[in-house]
Amino acid sequence: FRFRLPAITSSRSGNKPSALIAGFNIGIFPQTSLAFSATSGYNTIFSTINTRNAAAGVISATFIRRFGGVAMRASTSTVDETKTGKIPIVILGGFLGAGKTTALKRLLENTEGIKVGTIVNDVASVNIDAKLLSNPMNVGGSGEGGKSGTVGKGSVSGTVELQNGCACCSLSDELLTSVSDLMEGRDLDVIVVELSGVADPAAVRQNWDQAVSDRHPATLSADLNRIVTIVDSHTFGTDWMTWDTAGKRSWAEEGDECAGSRQVPELLAEQVEAADVVILNKIDLSDGEQLDTAKVVVRSLNKNAEVFETKFGELSPTQIIGNFAKSIEETNAGHSHEHSSYDEHTCSDPGCSDASHSHSHEHSSSVESTSHNHDNKSCEDSGCSDSSHSHNHDHQSCEDPGCSDSSHSHSHEHDEACSDPGCSDSSHSHSHNHDEGCGDPNCSDPSHSHSHDHKATTTANLGISNFVYKKSRPFDPKKLQRLLMSWPIPVMEELKLADLEQELAKQEGTKEKSPFVGVLRSKGFAWVAPSIMKGAYNDLDRHDNVLYWSHAGKHFGLKESGNWWASIGKEAMKELFEGNMEEYDRIIREDFVSGEWGDRRQEIVFIGANLDEKSITESLDNCICTDEQMAEYKQAILDAIAEYYESK
Numbered sequence: 108f109r110f111r112l113p114a115i116t117s118s119r120s121g122n123k124p125s126a127l128i129a130g131f132n133i134g135i136f137p138q139t140s141l142a143f144s145a146t147s148g149y150n151t152i153f154s155t156i157n158t159r160n161a162a163a164g165v166i167s168a169t170f171i172r173r174f175g176g177v178a179m180r181a182s183t184s185t186v187d188e189t190k191t192g193k194i195p196i197v198i199l200g201g202f203l204g205a206g207k208t209t210a211l212k213r214l215l216e217n218t219e220g221i222k223v224g225t226i227v228n229d230v231a232s233v234n235i236d237a238k239l240l241s242n243p244m245n246v247g248g249s250g251e252g253g254k255s256g257t258v259g260k261g262s263v264s265g266t267v268e269l270q271n272g273c274a275c276c277s278l279s280d281e282l283l284t285s286v287s288d289l290m291e292g293r294d295l296d297v298i299v300v301e302l303s304g305v306a307d308p309a310a311v312r313q314n315w316d317q318a319v320s321d322r323h324p325a326t327l328s329a330d331l332n333r334i335v336t337i338v339d340s341h342t343f344g345t346d347w348m349t350w351d352t353a354g355k356r357s358w359a360e361e362g363d364e365c366a367g368s369r370q371v372p373e374l375l376a377e378q379v380e381a382a383d384v385v386i387l388n389k390i391d392l393s394d395g396e397q398l399d400t401a402k403v404v405v406r407s408l409n410k411n412a413e414v415f416e417t418k419f420g421e422l423s424p425t426q427i428i429g430n431f432a433k434s435i436e437e438t439n440a441g442h443s444h445e446h447s448s449y450d451e452h453t454c455s456d457p458g459c460s461d462a463s464h465s466h467s468h469e470h471s472s473s474v475e476s477t478s479h480n481h482d483n484k485s486c487e488d489s490g491c492s493d494s495s496h497s498h499n500h501d502h503q504s505c506e507d508p509g510c511s512d513s514s515h516s517h518s519h520e521h522d523e524a525c526s527d528p529g530c531s532d533s534s535h536s537h538s539h540n541h542d543e544g545c546g547d548p549n550c551s552d553p554s555h556s557h558s559h560d561h562k563a564t565t566t567a568n569l570g571i572s573n574f575v576y577k578k579s580r581p582f583d584p585k586k587l588q589r590l591l592m593s594w595p596i597p598v599m600e601e602l603k604l605a606d607l608e609q610e611l612a613k614q615e616g617t618k619e620k621s622p623f624v625g626v627l628r629s630k631g632f633a634w635v636a637p638s639i640m641k642g643a644y645n646d647l648d649r650h651d652n653v654l655y656w657s658h659a660g661k662h663f664g665l666k667e668s669g670n671w672w673a674s675i676g677k678e679a680m681k682e683l684f685e686g687n688m689e690e691y692d693r694i695i696r697e698d699f700v701s702g703e704w705g706d707r708r709q710e711i712v713f714i715g716a717n718l719d720e721k722s723i724t725e726s727l728d729n730c731i732c733t734d735e736q737m738a739e740y741k742q743a744i745l746d747a748i749a750e751y752y753e754s755k
């Protein structure tokens with residue numbers, strides 16, 4: 108690490124009087140309908156949706172841009188994920204070349220008769236992936252067995268090619284139409300949408316949720332159930348440290364600003380953060396350190412996702428599409444419990460006595476399941492002696508003195524380390540002091556290994572953690588800029604946790620030590636005060652703008668991302684949230700942090716190694732506006748309101 112100028116990208120629009128007026132309502136200016144009509148002339152509007160896998164689980168809303176300004180409405184965050192009888196849709200995302208098509212091809216070759224409809228999106232004008240997948244010599248081709256006749260009897264049951272290369276951000280209308288087309292006259296078990304490598308799966312989910320609340324016909328018979336992100340574990344560390352934008356790597360068409368402007372580390376982070384399942388692929392190419400780094404960072408970005416390790420996408424269908432596909436249930440109709448016949452070893456009923464299938468539980472390549480099974484996958488049959496799966500107990504260490512199962516620890520030498528898996532207190536160590544990896548099924552601490560294949564690496568000492576910085580006052584732009592300019596940017600070409608650990612140790616106690624040195628990722632919503640309060644060149648429109656703070660690797664971005672809800676006021680919000688008042692209530696309860704300024708706030712998650720929460724918080728607090736600055740800010744708003752009315 109060296110101190111270098113960070114790559115700060117920021118963007119802001121010019122002064123927009125309509126937006127300016129729309130913002131003057133919270134405790135300062137009593138108006139309701141004015142805000143609404145004024146805002147409808149403004150071209151950036153937003154809605155909210157829960158980010159289910161936000162690293163810290165606390166970022167409550169994501170603001171998404173919508174253009175047009177008139178059809179302003181709130182999206183639902185209450186999509187019922189438990190619906191049955193609908194065709195499940197699985198989104199398959201991941202960076203360029205991570206192995207999406209390879210994994211999809213394997214799925215299409217399934218021997219279980221699972222009928223997979225595929226939708227393929229590529230950014231290039233020639234959709235290579237679609238050609239690969241629909242080539243009968245590659246996979247089964249359309250229909251039973253395909254032309255080659257040697258591959259899976261289920262195989263591809265229809266491929267729809269998305270034409271719009273720039274659909275990388277949202278895939279909205281085209282995806283919906285494609286889903287409808289694909290279902291037309293076909294009896295599918297599952298639809299898999301392979302995104303382009305530069306797509307953000309969370310945006311696809313948000314658009315789908317919007318379509319659900321609009322009751323789009325496609326959403327009445329299909330359900331977006333699962334986001335699977337494939338990560339190239341071999342290149343993850345170098346991609347995390349690259350300066351590249353995605354456009355530099357992809358075949359993005361000229362003028363495809365969407366793909367071109369995405370920063371690779373940020374895209375990687377977003378793809379992992381959005382996932383229900385992360386597949387660490389290409390483990391044949393990764394050395395132990397690369398795989399460990401990818402694992403630790405993935406886990407720190409997304410503590411809820413299932414994580415599998417594999418090569419060439421060698422996974423069972425259930426690992427990719429889940430257990431919900433119709434044919435899987437049908438295949439197992441003879442059993443009273445749900446499991447895939449594809450997987451030789453997936454019966455999870457400890458009491459099942461059906462000799463026709465194996466009872467070794469599904470966990471071949473799962474990072475979690477080899478060591479600490481989530482989702483009730485661990486065997487709970489106390490009499491079971493099958494050593495191929497974990498018998499982890501419920502859970503700290505196993506207390507059965509006779510137990511010889513090495514998949515869980517029997518001697519946690521914790522010394523003073525805290526053994527509470529749910530504990531988020533970063534002031535003390537949570538690292539499990541053992542070489543065999545943590546055997547706690549509930550443990551979400553990525554600072555130690557959960558795999559038993561190899562000795563724990565130095566990562567055990569890194570103490571990856573996260574915390575949320577919250578404040579209900581704006582940053583002073585000049586002070587914030589100074590802080591960002593002093594933010595140390597790693598000069599390493601590849602993220603290696605051992606190097607990071609060394610650097611942290613080296614800096615410990617020195618004057619140069621920056622509290623930000625171990626930060627791997629930070630993201631959230633920022634409120635920055637106007638810097639010019641008076642005159643023709645004022646930037647008072649900042650009063651309304653949400654700034655999305657996103658840092659990953661060497662990149663830092665602070666970008667306008669819609670407006671604060673407070674800029675339109677609660678009455679207008681209620682209209683937008685009609686039919687979804689639960690979400691309205693949540694926003695008011697959680698995000699409206701001050702009576703005077705509404706939801707304007709700082710809410711930024713920091714994720715990293717050996718985070719010094721106190722020092723980071725102090726550094727950020729030093730950038731917050733003082734009482735005098737707040738008085739000036741408030742007066743400037745009041746003056747602008749008065750001026751507006753005088754001009755009427």
Ligand SMILES: Nc1nc2c(ncn2[C@@H]2O[C@H](COP(=O)(O)OP(=O)(O)OP(=O)(O)O)[C@@H](O)[C@H]2O)c(=O)[nH]1
Nearest residue numbers: 202203204205206207208209304388389418419420
């Ligand atoms: N060594 C190795 N190569 C792999 C593995 N998985 C995929 N590949 C190769 O990596 C290259 C890219 O794989 P794809 O499946 O096309 O990757 P993709 O994510 O679909 O790529 P884009 O569609 O371009 O984003 C191909 O040459 C694959 O054969 C793996 O686990 N190990």
